[in-house]
Amino acid sequence: MTALHEFWQRGFEPVSVAELTAAIGITPPSLYAAFGDKKALFREVVERYQQTHGAFFATALAAEKSVRDGVARALRAAAVEYTRPEHPPGCLVISAAVNCTAASADITELLRAQRATNITALRKRIEADVTDGRLPAGTDADGLAVLVGVILQGMSQHARDGAGTDELLAVAEAAMLAWPANVNAKPLTAA
Amino acid sequence: MTALHEFWQRGFEPVSVAELTAAIGITPPSLYAAFGDKKALFREVVERYQQTHGAFFATALAAEKSVRDGVARALRAAAVEYTRPEHPPGCLVISAAVNCTAASADITELLRAQRATNITALRKRIEADVTDGRLPAGTDADGLAVLVGVILQGMSQHARDGAGTDELLAVAEAAMLAWPANVNAKPLTAA
């Protein structure tokens, strides 16, 4: 059991430094010499998570030409990633700092900012598809981006409630019904 | 500030007994005489929440003849209730026990069971509409119920991230696009 798994399973505050040292296999002074303090270790864990388990969304989005197909692929990937048996369910960024004291307000804010950044990136990707004519003019880019964010947060929480991959895949498929269809009149305008 | 508001804002574990006694305006011995312990107080708070702030969903569902219209009304109500400025954002049952130690596993399980019960009730309501012919035969009742549960969980989390009423209302409207249309051939079969 690694520090990542502990934080992923239970969140930031419920995991004690004693559990972290036991998980990593070092003693407290070594942990503080290597990372600084508990919060700094958590930030490193989040960074590592983003580059590995948390990268599926951007990867899926980049793998498709249209943002619609990209989101569809990403939501399906989320259903799979959130329910892998080899690691805790759901998403670390979504679920690790929901219940925090004032002493950890900066950690709460760190993850909140991460989520906001992700939604902003998706919104810009949608806006690009609208200007390129792949999505209808007048499409509510922000609304669609927020909808995807909400679906992801809901899927993460539901995975932590014990939902299986198939259940979340069905949610992903249903969610795509809320998206306007692709406009394929102009396959590629600028390439 | 009441005990309900404290638990609603930050969750079960981050709220200390000292804060609860300050919020209620009593001393620790009085709190333990009146409620038993912190967990028992929380259970009473949850019960009270369900009968007041948490009742909007069942109320909205019962206010419409078809479950489709009921869910649409309930999701709009959620957007409003989750963002009321006079109380903490989101839903207590969804967000109060996300990050817990093993010592509070029973509290986590209590809220998880509440959520499961709500989804089950909705599923049965959907199944009733399918047998009554208000929804197409072969409708995936469980899938739709889970979808609504996921949307609610996502809306609650997003409200806690600072989303406004309008933003969540747009999510509610978009989510209904994933629902099959009403079948109004038979207005009322058994009434």
Place this chain on the structure above:
DNA sequence: ACCTTTCTGTAGTAACCACTATATATATAG
């Protein structure tokens, strides 16, 4: 008016929290 009963407030309990001072062992340099 006096006694009893209930209720509340102060102060303190052991256990755990993040974190660290000191001492010891290990590794490298000469």
Place this chain on the structure above:
DNA sequence: CTATATATATAGTGGTTACTACAGAAAGGT
């Protein structure tokens, strides 16, 4: 082989946790 430097482990720091023993005040009965 010795000296120095680094890294480790033990043990403990003050502070906070949920919870409670005990003392004092208010209320009620006669």
